[in-house]
Amino acid sequence: MPSNKTLNAVWKGVKSFFTFWKDFLVGDSPVLALGVIVILCVAYLLRGSAVLAPISTIILVLVLITFAVWQKTRARCPKPTINTNKEAKTRA
Amino acid sequence: MIDQSAVLLFITVALASAVEATEALTIILASGITRGWRSTFEGALLALACLAVIVGVAGTALILYVPLYALRIVVGTLLLIFGLQWLTKAILRQTGFKAPHDERDIYDKEVATLSTGKKGILQGQRDSLAFAISFKGVLLEGMEVVMIVISFGLANGSQDQLGTAALAALVAVAVMTAIGAVVAKPLTKVPENYMKLGVGNLLTVFGLFWMGEGVGVQWPLGDVFLLILLAIIFLATLGLIAYFKRVHESQTEVKP
Numbered sequence: 001m002p003s004n005k006t007l008n009a010v011w012k013g014v015k016s017f018f019t020f021w022k023d024f025l026v027g028d029s030p031v032l033a034l035g036v037i038v039i040l041c042v043a044y045l046l047r048g049s050a051v052l053a054p055i056s057t058i059i060l061v062l063v064l065i066t067f068a069v070w071q072k073t074r075a076r077c078p079k080p081t082i083n084t085n086k087e088a089k090t091r092a
Numbered sequence: 093m094i095d096q097s098a099v100l101l102f103i104t105v106a107l108a109s110a111v112e113a114t115e116a117l118t119i120i121l122a123s124g125i126t127r128g129w130r131s132t133f134e135g136a137l138l139a140l141a142c143l144a145v146i147v148g149v150a151g152t153a154l155i156l157y158v159p160l161y162a163l164r165i166v167v168g169t170l171l172l173i174f175g176l177q178w179l180t181k182a183i184l185r186q187t188g189f190k191a192p193h194d195e196r197d198i199y200d201k202e203v204a205t206l207s208t209g210k211k212g213i214l215q216g217q218r219d220s221l222a223f224a225i226s227f228k229g230v231l232l233e234g235m236e237v238v239m240i241v242i243s244f245g246l247a248n249g250s251q252d253q254l255g256t257a258a259l260a261a262l263v264a265v266a267v268m269t270a271i272g273a274v275v276a277k278p279l280t281k282v283p284e285n286y287m288k289l290g291v292g293n294l295l296t297v298f299g300l301f302w303m304g305e306g307v308g309v310q311w312p313l314g315d316v317f318l319l320i321l322l323a324i325i326f327l328a329t330l331g332l333i334a335y336f337k338r339v340h341e342s343q344t345e346v347k348p
Contacts, residue, residue, distance in 0.1 A: 024235065024236075025170070025173060027177055029176075029177055029180060032173055032176045032177055032180065033173050035176075036169055036172045036173050036176065036303075037169075039172070039300075039303075040165070040169055040303060040307065043303065043304050043307045043309050044307040044308075046309075047307050047308035047309050047310075048308075050310045050312070053304070053309040053310070054304070054309060054310075054311055054312065054317075057300060057304055057309065058300070058321070058324060061172075061176075061296065061300055061325070062324075062325075062328050064176065065176055065179060065180065065183075065296075065328070065329075065332065066332060068176065068180045069180055069183050069184065069332055069336060070336075072180060072184055072189065072190075073184070073187075073189050073336055073339060073340070
């Protein structure tokens with residue numbers, strides 16, 4: 001039987017292996033990874049149509065990149081400050 | 093006649109590799125100048141050897157044992173994710189929502205970190221910190237290049253294309269290393285942000301194209317459609333940059 005120490009080391013190794021690949025593939029934009037999977041499914045479902053499949057996948061990629069950028073810009077924009085009574089009094 | 097997609101492939105892999113090589117070079121320079129060159133070079137060389145083994149073993153094994161359609165689905169999906177990640181960051185940098193990538197700043201931070209570490213190394217022995225930093229830096233930056241090389245190399249299921257992709261990466265890394273060796277300081281003049289924008293576009297286009305082919309989408313005009321896709325994604329990128337630049341300006345505008 002392997003000791004607890006060995007098991008812990010193995011568990012730590014497995015955990016860091018998966019964390020590395022998660023960070024590597026998903027990074028800080030899970031929406032992109034999920035979006036690409038959705039596009040893959042749509043492309044698979046529409047593969048029989050010579051017109052619909054190319055057009056819909058291109059449109060979905062454009063929508064995804066726009067959404068991802070919009071989401072990041074919202075996360076980075078400063079929140080508006082609320083002018084509370086206390087602040088108003090201090091200024092006065 | 094030169095195959096258009098092979099030329100695009102070479103340019104994409106070379107550009108992506110040049111960007112990652114510039115970043116790895118900054119870490120190597122910071123480590124070499126602060127802690128000494130011997131251990132830094134040993135770490136970098138070991139990482140390069142690991143990366144070469146991964147390309148050789150994984151690339152060849154995948155070509156031999158995995159069906160082409162499955163390779164294209166996996167490769168296309170990975171490239172599309174990478175491409176969109178690069179593109180998103182590049183657009184955010186171009187519009188001012190994210191600070192541009194600054195090699196000088198990264199270099200200064202690395203030097204500060206490495207200077208505080210205890211040296212305590214006798215002459216002739218390995219500096220474990222320099223070795224580890226250099227190994228980790230080259231391996232992590234190189235891993236993305238490896239994924240791109242393998243993906244591009246496998247997309248048509250031939251070892252020739254894997255060779256072309258590996259050659260493009262080697263040429264780019266050799267050029268950046270030579271420039272780095274001559275200049276001996278971080279390559280701040282390399283237009284990394286623009287290169288990332290270009291590579292993001294190309295990875296997205298190839299990713300979408302191969303992922304589509306893998307699941308059975310019939311692209312009109314065959315490989316020529318790659319150029320049309322490139323034009324569509326490029327124009328969309330320009331449009332997004334113009335729009336979000338205005339958004340950023342309106343947010344940062346000082347109101348009287």
